[in-house]
Amino acid sequence: MKINWGTAIVLAFIGFIAFILYFVIRVSTDERANHELVTESYYKKELGYQKEIDAQRSVLDNDASLAFTKTEEGLLVAFPDGFKPEDINGTIGLYRPSNRRLDVEIPLQLESAELLIPASKLLEGRWDITIEWAYQGKQFLQKEKLIY
Structure with missing residues (x-):
């Protein structure tokens, strides 16, 4: 054929x-x-994006940048001088891009100007850290990408 x-x-x-x-x-x-989607409520979160921009801008305007230090005990987050730790409230979001089950949200309860995130919550690899906090009615937001 x-x-x-x-x-x-x-x-x-x-x-x-x-x-x-x-x-x-x-x-x-x-x-x-x-x-899966990156976040459950992606579109709802997108509507509040201007609030995030304003909160990030207030970090720059008020010289309220946070400092991150890796230690053997974990990740040390230092809040700026001049802010009373007991008046700071908010949350720290630890987002793991490679595994959603490792995502953690920690409420801020400060006794000093430093907060230690234990190494047991941070596996090796990339983490996206989002710290949303308020002080005397002002909203602050800082996002960091970290390889732990």
Whole structure:
């Protein structure tokens, strides 16, 4: 049986489409590939983005930048001088891009100007840290990317 050009092209297209479909189905059903959204309420969070910009700007305007230091005990977060630690409240969000189950949110309860995040909560790798805090009615927000 002789195959002409038209038949060969059609068979090549069918083979290519079958390969692509196989690849798409395999990738979409593989458990190793996590296809979830980054956050649960992505669109709701996007609406409050201007508040984040204002809070980040207030960190710069008030010279309220936080200092991060890696220690053997964990991550030491130092709040700026001139702020009473007992008047600071807020949260620290530890976001692990590679594994959502490792995400942690810690409420701020300060007794001194420094807060230690224990090493037991920080596995090696990349962390996105978001610290939202308020002092005397002003909102502050600082985001850091850290390789621990």
